[in-house]
Amino acid sequence: MKKDKKKFAGNFSIWLRSTRNALITEDDALVDCGDCNACCTSSYFIHIRPEETKTIAHINKKLLFPAPGLPMGNVLMGYDEQGCCPMLINQKCSIYPHRALTCRSYDCRIFTAAGIDPGDDDKARIKKRTDQWEFAYPTQQDRDEHFAVQAAAQFIKEHAACFPQGAIPHNPSQLAILSIKVYAVFLKDDNGSAEAEKVSADAEIAQAIIKANEAFEARRLAAKSKDPLIQRK
Structure with a gap:
């Protein structure tokens, strides 16, 4: 192999x-992601804070729900049946300039x-990438x-x-x-x-x-x- x-x-x-x-x-x-989008396709809930107004403005409100255990205004965005972020379109982030802090800080x-x-x-795709890092x-x-x-x-x-x-x-x-x-x-x-x-x-x-x-x-x-x-x- x-x-x-x-x-x-x-x-x-x-x-x-x-x-x-x-x-x-x-x-x-x-992070030198290259063409990797494993974090976008690995069934992650994305936490978005209330002050991230630009991010929230670019997401359909139907995709957001209150974040359990956090103060009002904190929301989560889920993923589809394949584990993909709903903002991932044609294998690319459709709101990249306005993506959430959770996404921007992910490494x-x-x-x-x-x-x-x-x-x-x-998280198999992420594990594959983490095994590659040296x-x-x-x-x-x-x-x-x-x-x-x-x-x-x-x-x-x-x-x-x-x-x-x-x-x-x-x-x-x-x-x-x-x-x-x-x-x-x-x-x-x-x-x-x-x-x-x-x-x-x-x-x-x-x-x-x-x-x-x-x-x-x-x-x-x-x-x-x-x-x-x-x-x-």
């Missing part, structure tokens, strides 16, 4: 910083980075940081019981993003030890992860409050 050709995902540390910054500033993810390399399977059979490691820092991201993802998956209910996501995308937010808990310092290695109890590591995520979210909210452009996207 012919193997799929590998696709350059970037130098890991550069990608990691760019991704973390995009999560904070809500900038578009810079399937998060699964490759975290070592997480993107989902079930309906990061480069020009320095030891690149390797150490990739190890830390994957260690974070593995710990969260294997020790879910150590976290308060609702503290960690079970959605593969959100789990991968969380591991990127809190990877520093597993990153070795100049003395060769990571914060996670300085405590013996899994519950303490879980608390360190929660604190790291809270700190990241505080940075994101601070950036959003200072930059009105973020609020208008």
Whole structure:
């Protein structure tokens, strides 16, 4: 069987910083998609926030419904019987300049980075692409940081019981993003030890992860409050 050709995902540390910054500033993810539209054909619900007025204006209101568990005004757009986004016409996004933030920030390399399977059979096309991505490691820092991201993802998956209910996501995308937010808990310092290695109890590591995520979210909210452009996207 012919193997799929590998696709350059970037130098890991550069990608990691760019991704973390995009999560904070809500900038578009810079992904070399080529002709791939796997994320548009993989049965994803698209979350659209109330401030995304331009996006909402370009979508038939019949395709939108209230997002469960979120404040009024947050909506979701579903997919058709084939798992395709209804905005995908002739294999291309028909509202690309006005697509939702969820779409603009999507980067399937998060699964490759975290070592997480993107989902079930309906995510097969995304898994194929994530298997093709290949990061480069020009320095030891690149390797150490990739190890830390994957260690974070593995710990969260294997020790879910150590976290308060609702503290960690079970959605593969959100789990991968969380591991990127809190990877520093597993990153070795100049003395060769990571914060996670300085405590013996899994519950303490879980608390360190929660604190790291809270700190990241505080940075994101601070950036959003200072930059009105973020609020208008």
